Amino acid sequence: MREEKFHIYLNDDEYGRVIQSLIRLKNSLIAQGRYTDGVDNVLCKVMSAKKRKLKIKYF
Numbered sequence: 001m002r003e004e005k006f007h008i009y010l011n012d013d014e015y016g017r018v019i020q021s022l023i024r025l026k027n028s029l030i031a032q033g034r035y036t037d038g039v040d041n042v043l044c045k046v047m048s049a050k051k052r053k054l055k056i057k058y059f
């Protein structure tokens with residue numbers, strides 16, 4: 001079965017908030033003594049994602 005792909009478009013402010021939230025989640029998991037593998041994978045994917053400029057037309 002083929003894995004479903006999702007695309008998310010973020011501006012600079014939203015991108016920063018996503019990174020900060022993932023880092024906070026990772027820190028809380030470390031404090032609880034739990035594994036952070038899933039958060040690490042998502043963090044790497046978000047940080048290595050291509051950045052693309054889009055033109056948004058408002059009517």
